[in-house]
Amino acid sequence: MTVLSPGARPALPPSPYRVVARHPETSDAATIVLEPVRRALPRFSPGQFAMVYGFGVGDIPLSVSHIEGDRLTHTVRSVGAISARLAGLGPGAVVGVRGPYGAGWDLAAAAGSDLLLIAGGLGLAPLRPLISVFLGAPETYGRVNVLIGSRSPGDLFYSRERAQWQAAGARVLATVDRPDDTWRGDVGVVTGLLNRAAFGPARTTAYVCGPEVMMRATARDLTHRGIAPDRIQLSLERTMHCGTGHCGHCQLGPLLLCRDGPVVRWDDAEPLLSVREL
Template sequence: MNRMPTPTPTASPWLPRTYAVDEIIEEIPNVRTLRLVPETGTAPPFAPGQFNMVYMPGFGEAAISISSGVHELSALAHTIRAAGDVTGALLRLKPGDQLGLRGPFGRSWPLAQIIGNDVLLVAGGIGLAPLRPAIKYLLANRDNFGRLKLIYGSKTPADLLFQSEFAAWTAAGMEIEATVDRGTSAWKGHIGVVTDFMRPFPGRPGQTSVLTCGPEIMMRFVAREAILLGIDPDDIYVSLERNMKCAMGMCGVCQFGPEFICKDGPVFSFGRVAALMKLEDL
């Protein structure tokens, strides 16, 4: 079994380390993956589901999940959607341009705890990016897990992320179901919501872990459906997103009830945050 690297943040969590853009991958409309190489040495180890604070000089910082595999430390991948000033500036970068990274930060997907289980991954839109390192780890250690299934939904077929990797993931032992809100004349797949693929349940309810990332309303419905099908709320894991500043639970910007998304999350068991996710504007 490939051991999970021990996450190691930069020497000072306050000081960004210089990286250069090595490659830019056009993923889907308004989304690019930046492969970033450190100015010296290799990137620090991280665990699937963690994030970096990406510093764009003149614009500020944004929390971006790492989307590369845990053993790919010669370069880190960050899959970014333009959603504000910082992310918009990041998508205007060119190969060779420099930026800063702080991290890794946050609580990761609990992959070491779910060995032997069936694993159902449910993603919506760009929520597949924080799950991609987990997918790579699960497939690299395929014999240590039961049935693996990814259910992935997007607005349109053109918005499905990482489609070029689906064949390899399937060949490595993962079932994939894709669904869209609006199809096209060329789309032969499913049209509907991700929970359509949860019945009959694709796993053993008492031995299944659910990892989900996407819009919060989607994650709530995924969790509700999983609970109805016999999954314990503490075996359902959600990745939450909020604006972040310090990434260390000191500034309070990402406070979520008694939790801080940056240090207590972004990955939580649904049992821990279910009540909070029902509250509006929290």
């Protein structure tokens, strides 16, 4: 008998979803759009994730990068056998999907405040649905800043959407580590963009996703600038495996991130992330 952790849910059989569109993003990543073959899964919230199964190779957790009706959109970087299979699927292919899983972004905290959405690389994917929410209700939220860090210009995601976000009123800034001959933007770490963002620290909510070292540095910088730790949210997606909270692979101190996260406030995450991994 399988013994589940408190609050964990047993894994359900995956629901079949068909790929209806594929959009290349970078040299090693693509966005796939899925529609249910039969009944749709319950609606996902921004920040939650799905377990997506490539038949014959296995499943992996994937953040939802766009939510529209019954459709699910995932941006996948090819880094292993399963992600390579999923990133390469074209229209007509069928995958299995389980979910929704995890705790999503706290949207209520953002009402009436300026917003910082800070992404490192593929960390922009789980922030993308938030941007649609915030720009779709300008009367509810303050100034929207989207700050993006990337390895190189060729690794930047969602080029068309970035222009649309800017046109809709967001301040969109990007920086790269390794510029090429065509790059005319910023060079350096993403926190360097904060000096050009428009926000009042006392009334700002920040949403951060990217490599763990980048999130730690960003959260510490934000607190030094006067943003309260409980107004900073991180998406911690380390080593998820089962999605149901019983394998323990994603444990961070007392948290099982597939169940208690992936979204965690900085005041809760800071003491846990300060412990060196063995």
